[in-house]
Amino acid sequence: MKTVLISGLGLIGSSIARIIKDGDPTVEIIGSDPDDDSAQFLLDHHIINKRADFTEAAPKADLIILAGPVSVILSQIDQLAQLKLKDQVLVSDVGSTKQAIMAQAEALTRKGVSFLGGHPMAGSHLTGGQNGSIDLFSGAKYFLVTGSQTDQQLRDFKQFLQAANVEWTTITAETHDKLVSELSHLPHVVAATLVNNVADSLAADPIGLTAAAGGFKSTTRIAASDPKMWTAIMMSNSKAISSELAEFQAKLAKMQQAIEQQDETAILAAFAKAQRIRRSLDN
Amino acid sequence: MKTVLISGLGLIGSSIARIIKDGDPTVEIIGSDPDDDSAQFLLDHHIINKRADFTEAAPKADLIILAGPVSVILSQIDQLAQLKLKDQVLVSDVGSTKQAIMAQAEALTRKGVSFLGGHPMAGSHLTGGQNGSIDLFSGAKYFLVTGSQTDQQLRDFKQFLQAANVEWTTITAETHDKLVSELSHLPHVVAATLVNNVADSLAADPIGLTAAAGGFKSTTRIAASDPKMWTAIMMSNSKAISSELAEFQAKLAKMQQAIEQQDETAILAAFAKAQRIRRSLDN
Known part of the structure; x- marks a missing residue:
């Protein structure tokens, strides 16, 4: 029996838990997340087998997926570098920027721990483990920044996530970060700024935002997503x-x-x- | 039997035809549009009773609704001012800007023809008469810039469109144009520029736009709407x-x-x- 540790049980992490469980119900999934609601929901629905502290569970895992905000991923890579992990363990992540994470992951590879950078190009303006879905990434690209993983580990990883129905795409960290800065990070800043701009200038208008039609709502939909996650993305890809x-x-x-x-x-x-x-x- | 002339049988005009027909099937609806496909579709589906030239049909109408691009609305108001219309006729429009149109409409009021400015705050990235719907404006605000219409004409107009299920909202042309420049026109320029920016810079990238996820698609959805209609809007509200x-x-x-x-x-x-x-x- 394989053990997978997923750290971060929000929209992305919980979707990955659903995907792995669907692909092989015998896999033991340990979830780690400070948010009680998401974790309890996933336990109640038998999507994860148990909940544990990250550093306690990590040494037992065959696959560790870091699915928190980029800032948390960076500090958890540091934590993992201090722990005695399983010999054949693979560490991966789902962070929206890759250069900073791949650089941090050198601390693992120096210790002989394999790291595979990952980023599924799908999401939602919804947040939380309750809103995850086995179909969240379906048909989308799942970027892989290959690092120190073995061929077998790469095959196993794709096998774990086979139910995701993604288009696996290998990319360099540099190309990835440039691409997402245009396709995802810039639009996010633009959408949030549109909302704030309109809110400021229409604050005194009794009709104001109540007249917002479908066009405005569609253009600004992503501004409703998790501000902490997006702040961490801005911090780690600020130059691009x-x-x-x-x-x-x-x-x-x-x-x-x-x-x-x-x-x-x-x-x-x-x-x-x-x-x-x-x-x-x-x- | 009342006769309504709708000029412009695209998304908005054809939706209004559906709404009026649903509210009172005995109303005769004459449609005017240079596009054969939209007009034929609406004839085939008995949404309009006949198709006719604008200047030929206008003298027979009790209600004339100008539903073309703003530039066409402006020139049609001029045309109407040269014609002998019915004594009690009401002319209205659905243009996305109101100051230029209300100014142009003074040519009508000088001749004793009533004009009521209108703008339903709903639309779609879809275009054409085939995509119109009786529900297109449902729940949305329908702005009215009251002009020279009588109280009875205003009541009749709302009665014609009762099936639209809109929230009638009276507004001045100035306030309207400022409001929509923020809620609708600015977002449109931003969305179109996002698309063009990304297309230019990713033109040489084999992954490029194929990696666009739901967030990008949602943010830029309105950029898919009719460029001619939007150009006319920019021209008539350029300062704001x-x-x-x-x-x-x-x-x-x-x-x-x-x-x-x-x-x-x-x-x-x-x-x-x-x-x-x-x-x-x-x-």
Whole structure:
């Protein structure tokens, strides 16, 4: 019987627990999370077998998945480097940035512990273990930054998560962080800033936000997700995100100029291009 | 029997046709649109009674609803001012900006023709008469900029659209344009620019946009809507939108600074505020 320790039983960690349990019900899943509600829910629903302290459970695990915020992942890698783990253990993570985590993981590889960086490209504006789902990552890319894992460990890892129905994609940490800064981190900052901007300026308006229609709600949906998780992402990928924000502001300024000058041709060209590309994402 | 002329049989116009037909099947609805597909679809489904040229049908109508892009609404108001219309006719529109339209409509009121500005605060990234729905505006605000209409005409108008299930909200053209520039026009420019920004910078990346997850798709969904309609909106509300864009860039620059300086407290405060406000919109 294999033992898997999942640290962080929120949306992502609890979905991984469901996926592993569905793929092989004999796997023992130990969950570790400071939040009582998520852990108790997963125990009650037999998604995890037990709940334990992270450092207590780690030495018993064949696979350890770090599924907390990036800041917690970084400190747990340090903790693991101090512990006596199983010989063949594989440590992996689901953090949204990879360079900082892969650098930290060198503390493990120096001790002969295998580390495989991971990041499923799916999520939700919902949070908590209650909202996890076996289908959360279905059809999405699951990025892998291969590190010190053996071929067998890589095969085993994919086998554990076979029910996830993901598209495994190997990537370097650098390429990953640049990609997600554009596709995920920049949009998050933009959505949150849109909400705050509108809230500030409409605070005194009795109609104000009550008039928000589907377009506004869709554009800002991700601003409802966990602020702590997203703050940790900003902290660990600040350089790439800051540079993306600078580039984005330059493009916005160009659009602003076209609108101010009522340059119909330029505005139409920009909107038509965006429509074509955005529609292609739904195919 | 009353006759209603709807000019523009796209998403909005065709939804209004469905709503009026559902409220009173005896109303004769004449549709006017250069697009053969939308018009034929609505004829085939008995949503409109006939299709006719705008200037030919206008003199027969008791209610004329201008449901094309803002630029078309503006020129059709001019056309109507040259025609001999029915004595008790009411002209209304569904344009996303109101100051330019209300100013143009003075040409009608000078001739004794009543005009009522309107704007249902709902839409979709889908386009075309085939995608209209009797429920499109359900539960949303329908802004009215009262002009020269009589009380009876206002009551009749609401009666025609009773099946829409909207929240009628009277507003001035100025307040309306400021409100929608924040809640609708700014988000549209932002979403389209996000798509174009990412497309440019990931054009050479083989993974690139294929890794876009639900968050990116949700944030940019409205960029898939009709570029011509949105260009007309930008042209007719350019001053307010440009000023919103300037304010928004200043807020983005502040966020960028916090991220660059890894100011965890400021980042968390901004994300937590955005989460709280965004969640309140779902209640």
